[in-house]
Amino acid sequence: MSSTYGNRIKLSIFGQSHGPAIGMTLDNVPAGLPVDFEKLQEFLNRRAPGQNDISTPRREEDRPEFLSGIVNGYTCGAPIAAVIHNTNTRSSDYEELKDRPRPGHADYTAQIKYAGYQDAAGGGHFSGRLTAPMCIAGGLCKQWLEAKGIRIGAHIVSIAGITDEPVCLDWVHPQLDLINKDFPVLNPEAGQKMREAIASARSEGDSVGGLIECVVTGLPAGIGDPMFDGMESRIAQIVYGIPAVKGLSFGTGFSGSYMLGSENNDAFAVKDGRIVTETNHCGGILGGITTGMPLVFEVAIKPTPSISKQQQTISLMNMQTRTLQVKGRHDPCIVPRAVPVIEAAAAIAIFDAIMA
Numbered sequence: 001m002s003s004t005y006g007n008r009i010k011l012s013i014f015g016q017s018h019g020p021a022i023g024m025t026l027d028n029v030p031a032g033l034p035v036d037f038e039k040l041q042e043f044l045n046r047r048a049p050g051q052n053d054i055s056t057p058r059r060e061e062d063r064p065e066f067l068s069g070i071v072n073g074y075t076c077g078a079p080i081a082a083v084i085h086n087t088n089t090r091s092s093d094y095e096e097l098k099d100r101p102r103p104g105h106a107d108y109t110a111q112i113k114y115a116g117y118q119d120a121a122g123g124g125h126f127s128g129r130l131t132a133p134m135c136i137a138g139g140l141c142k143q144w145l146e147a148k149g150i151r152i153g154a155h156i157v158s159i160a161g162i163t164d165e166p167v168c169l170d171w172v173h174p175q176l177d178l179i180n181k182d183f184p185v186l187n188p189e190a191g192q193k194m195r196e197a198i199a200s201a202r203s204e205g206d207s208v209g210g211l212i213e214c215v216v217t218g219l220p221a222g223i224g225d226p227m228f229d230g231m232e233s234r235i236a237q238i239v240y241g242i243p244a245v246k247g248l249s250f251g252t253g254f255s256g257s258y259m260l261g262s263e264n265n266d267a268f269a270v271k272d273g274r275i276v277t278e279t280n281h282c283g284g285i286l287g288g289i290t291t292g293m294p295l296v297f298e299v300a301i302k303p304t305p306s307i308s309k310q311q312q313t314i315s316l317m318n319m320q321t322r323t324l325q326v327k328g329r330h331d332p333c334i335v336p337r338a339v340p341v342i343e344a345a346a347a348i349a350i351f352d353a354i355m356a
Contacts, residue, residue, distance in 0.1 A: 003125070005238050007229065008355035011137050011348060015083075017122030017129040023083035024133035026069070026140065028355075031077035033144050035070050043139040046181075046340040047132060054198045054332065061087070064136050082136050086129075100313050100324050104305025111316060128243045128334065131341045138344020141351035148354075150218040152346050154339045155179045155186055157298060159210035160197035164190045167213060176217065184339045202332035207304035209244075210335040214297055214342050216350060219284065221275070221292035223353050230288015231295065234349040239299060242341055244334050247300030251283025266293075295350075301338050306330035 004012045009029060015022030041063065048062040062084055069080030097120045101107035106126040110118040118124055142152055153176035156164055165187040167175070178186055185191035194210075201208045224231035232250055239248055256264045259281075266277035277293055284295035306326045313324045331337065 005241065005348065006352045009348075009352050011134075013130055013133050015086075015130065015133070016119045016124040017086075017127035018124075019086060019119070021083040021085045022130060022133050023064075023081065024137050025079050025081045026137050027079040029069070029075050029077075029080055029140075030355075031075055033075040034147075035073055035075065035140060036143055037073075039143060040064075040136070040139045043142065043340060043344075044132065044135050047135050047337050049331075049337070054195055054202070054336070062132050064133075080140070082133070084132050084136075096324075099315055099317050100322055101316070102305060102324065102326055103311050103313060104302075108316075123243075126243060131242060131338075131344075134242070134348070135340060135344045138341075138347045141347035142343065145347055145351055145354075148218070150216065150350065151176055152214065152216050152343050152350075153179055154212055154214040154343050154346075155184045156191075156194065156335055156339065157211035157213045159194040159333060159335050160201070160208040162190060162193045162197055167215070176215065183336060198333040205308035207307050207330075207332045208335075209301050209303040210333065212299045212301060212335060212339055212342050214299065214346050216284070216295040216346060219290045219292065219295055219350070221290055223290040223350070224285065224288045225356075226288045229353075229356075231285050231290055231349070231353060232288060232297075234353055235297060235346060238345045238349050239297075239342065242338065242345060244301050244304070244338065245299055246302045248297060250285055250295075250297045252281045253283075253298060256281055295346075297346075299338075299342055301335050304331050304334050 003014060004010060010027040012025045012027075014024070044062045044064070064082040064084050067081040067083065069075060069078045097107045098111060098116060101111065105123065107120065110120075110124070110126060122129065145152065155167070158164065164185045167186070180186070180188060180191060183191045183195065185194070197208060224234070236248055239245055252259070252264065264281050266279045266281050269276055269278050275292065277291065280293045280296065282291065283297060284291050284293040307330075308326060310323050310325050313322055314320065315322045
């Protein structure tokens with residue numbers, strides 16, 4: 001089971017959804033980097049469960065305990081290790097899952113691969129709960145990147161077909177500050193309609209998915225390597241480690257395949273003594289290497305598979321069709337809480353590439 005990421009820095013994530021604790025280690029970080037614990041906690045709070053009426057009622061403080069790597073507010077060169085203690089678990093909700101796998105979950109594939117030895121409670125190591133330690137690492141990397149003038153922000157593009165305001169691909173720093181902090185959209189009216197769609201799905205025992213756009217500004221040109229260590233590859237590897245991610249595109253993405261080359265190509269220009277492109281259809285990456293324009297990518301998040309509607313499954317023990325009504329506490333839409341996780345993943349990938 002591979003739970004590590006990185007070329008220069010090494011991130012390892014450990015724990016299970018209903019275990020005593022979850023955590024991460026971040027190795028090969030230089031000594032002397034400052035850590036703002038208050039700012040880190042604010043970032044973790046954006047992902048934490050039980051924050052509002054459209055998330056899971058499971059409440060966890062998600063307050064990390066650092067075991068090593070930071071002394072007097074600065075990295076000390078040792079591996080950074082941190083844990084988050086699980087305090088609000090209810091494992092009895094998951095007792096039948098080894099026999100009756102939930103549709104849309106990894107219950108069946110985990111049973112086949114690990115022959116029944118996997119932890120089924122709360123999805124075990126497959127759970128979105130493991131994105132909390134990813135956000136510890138990503139929150140730290142975001143701080144260190146911001147000190148270099150590199151900023152990362154993400155917003156909800158759409159939920160249940162309701163779309164936020166379009167964003168031009170040559171986004172600049174100030175526009176990152178326009179994203180609503182409580183519900184990450186640019187247009188509050190669209191955000192309210194999204195919230196209503198989530199509430200409606202919850203009332204029907206169902207769920208909805210959506211799209212998230214992430215933008216990185218301040219990146220210099222020349223970061224990334226061909227062929228398999230290009231920025232798309234680095235970002236894709238860690239983003240696809242986030243449960244519920246089912247699609248990823250950069251720049252114009254799939255819509256670019258409907259354009260002519262003359263439409264999709266980004267013309268070069270010089271502005272204020274700096275080489276730029278007139279458009280940013282490539283999303284700030286050419287040949288796996290950053291162009292110096294904003295790095296832009298979009299992520300597709302599937303509807304939460306844990307829904308309270310009755311669904312068809314099978315009994316693995318007797319190989320017969322059965323019905324299943326999922327118990328437990330789940331988000332009717334993962335998208336809002338996934339926004340900081342996408343930012344965290346981008347920060348880790350970019351910090352690793354810059355360190356390399």
